[in-house]
Amino acid sequence: MEHFPEVPTIQYEGSDSKNPLAFKHYNPEEVVEGKSMKELLRFSVCYWHTFRGTGVDPFGAATLERPWDDGTESVENAKKRVGAAFEFIQKLGAPFYCFHDRDVAPDGATLSEANKNLDEIASCLKEAQERTGIKLLWGTANLFSHPRYMHGAATSPNADVFAYAAAQVKKAMEVTHQLGGENYVFWGGREGYMNLYNTDMKRELDHLARFMHMAVDHAKDIGFKGTFLFEPKPKEPTKHQYDFDAAACLNFLRQYDLMDHVKLNIETNHATLAGHSMMHELTYSSIQNSLGSIDANTGDLLLGWDTDQFPTDLYLTTQCMLVILKQGGIAPGGVNFDAKVRRESFEPIDLFHAHIGGMDTFARGLKIASAIRKDGILDNFVDDRYSSYNSGVGEKIEKGEASFADLETYMLEKGNNDPNSSGRQEYLENVINDYI
Ligand code: XUL
Ligand code: CO
Numbered sequence: 048m049e050h051f052p053e054v055p056t057i058q059y060e061g062s063d064s065k066n067p068l069a070f071k072h073y074n075p076e077e078v079v080e081g082k083s084m085k086e087l088l089r090f091s092v093c094y095w096h097t098f099r100g101t102g103v104d105p106f107g108a109a110t111l112e113r114p115w116d117d118g119t120e121s122v123e124n125a126k127k128r129v130g131a132a133f134e135f136i137q138k139l140g141a142p143f144y145c146f147h148d149r150d151v152a153p154d155g156a157t158l159s160e161a162n163k164n165l166d167e168i169a170s171c172l173k174e175a176q177e178r179t180g181i182k183l184l185w186g187t188a189n190l191f192s193h194p195r196y197m198h199g200a201a202t203s204p205n206a207d208v209f210a211y212a213a214a215q216v217k218k219a220m221e222v223t224h225q226l227g228g229e230n231y232v233f234w235g236g237r238e239g240y241m242n243l244y245n246t247d248m249k250r251e252l253d254h255l256a257r258f259m260h261m262a263v264d265h266a267k268d269i270g271f272k273g274t275f276l277f278e279p280k281p282k283e284p285t286k287h288q289y290d291f292d293a294a295a296c297l298n299f300l301r302q303y304d305l306m307d308h309v310k311l312n313i314e315t316n317h318a319t320l321a322g323h324s325m326m327h328e329l330t331y332s333s334i335q336n337s338l339g340s341i342d343a344n345t346g347d348l349l350l351g352w353d354t355d356q357f358p359t360d361l362y363l364t365t366q367c368m369l370v371i372l373k374q375g376g377i378a379p380g381g382v383n384f385d386a387k388v389r390r391e392s393f394e395p396i397d398l399f400h401a402h403i404g405g406m407d408t409f410a411r412g413l414k415i416a417s418a419i420r421k422d423g424i425l426d427n428f429v430d431d432r433y434s435s436y437n438s439g440v441g442e443k444i445e446k447g448e449a450s451f452a453d454l455e456t457y458m459l460e461k462g463n464n465d466p467n468s469s470g471r472q473e474y475l476e477n478v479i480n481d482y483i
Contacts, residue, residue, distance in 0.1 A: 191236025
């Protein structure tokens with residue numbers, strides 16, 4: 048049964064096209080910096096927002112029309128949803144999708160019932176993947192919705208909740224592996240605290256690390272070779288999340304000897320909630336060889352919460368692609384649209400408009416970033432700005448060949464430092480505008 052009969056397979060028609068159901072910039076086979084756009088961008092559709100979002104917000108009920116969904120938590124309904132999801136992803140031409148265990152399959156009264164439901168849907172997903180060629184970018188477990196996770200999962204003070212979460216992740220990893228998933232994500236939905244009076248922070252962090260090491264060990268046991276990704280997000284839902292931002296996550300991974308096993312999945316709206324730009328979070332991770340994947344979305348400057356909107360800002364996508372191209376791509380990660388249509392955009396066709404816009408905006412960002420890189424204008428400026436470290440005293444400082452005493456002797460002799468050069472911020476911002 049067709050769920051989007053009015054929508055054809057979305058084609059690239061070029062920038063002159065006025066067809067809203069066509070790509071103007073995303074041309075999957077077009078080569079940029081030696082790789083096709085498809086290979087470089089590795090677009091992924093997320094199951095939770097796109098197929099489980101209802102439009103509910105803190106003030107109002109569901110608004111989204113999803114004719115294929117009868118609103119029940121039955122396995123039958125979940126199977127029908129897989130059909131709609133894969134028709135959508137295939138017509139869109141996205142090569143990947145992502146899911147949480149509880150998005151794709153109904154939960155159960157017991158763990159074994161939940162596992163049985165997940166197995167049934169996993170075989171349905173496998174069949175759909177084989178039929179369409181769509182692949183799994185990453186899987187994850189929802190360790191935040193169920194009331195048992197009120198105090199957290201791996202950081203819960205209740206050891207039984209830790210055990211339940213471990214069993215749930217074990218299963219989610221196995222299903223991810225069975226479906227050929229290329230990565231596995233940890234988002235610590237409630238791994239944090241609301242109040243330090245009732246919290247043993249040291250124990251909670253130790254437990255979270257123990258949990259991740261168990262996941263790494265289990266990956267070895269089952270032969271899962273995908274990358275583990277830790278996804279920073281500040282606040283929401285807890286007052287202080289342990290996975291606050293890239294710096295907090297990397298400090299945690301380094302402290303607990305997990306750096307070789309876990310990279311980061313960086314999300315725009317999480318970066319901005321932490322008081323950073325996306326480019327900051329991407330750069331901070333990338334320079335530590337820890338940028339694994341991105342959750343592509345954006346927040347709203349006038350709303351202080353995680354609105355998860357589709358990215359339509361060319362500055363944002365250009366900045367993302369500058370960092371991604373600089374590190375030579377994002378594979379085996381990808382660009383996952385962890386984004387939801389507004390509750391006012393309630394028709395199924397809005398899902399196409401949203402994703403087409405996000406993909407085109409990233410494709411343009413890619414082309415703009417590549418043009419900037421080709422001309423070398425930013426790189427040359429930055430190289431030049433630090434050139435005093437290429438020889439003389441700067442070279443000695445970088446090589447660790449200068450002590451405080453050496454530098455004192457040097458400066459006592461010289462008397463004063465060489466003059467500074469302008470940072471030319473406004474000029475560089477104008478240059479970026481020329482490319483956009
Ligand atoms: C929540 C969020 C999650 C993760 C996966 O803010 O971004 O959907 O991406 O658990
Ligand atoms: Co996310």
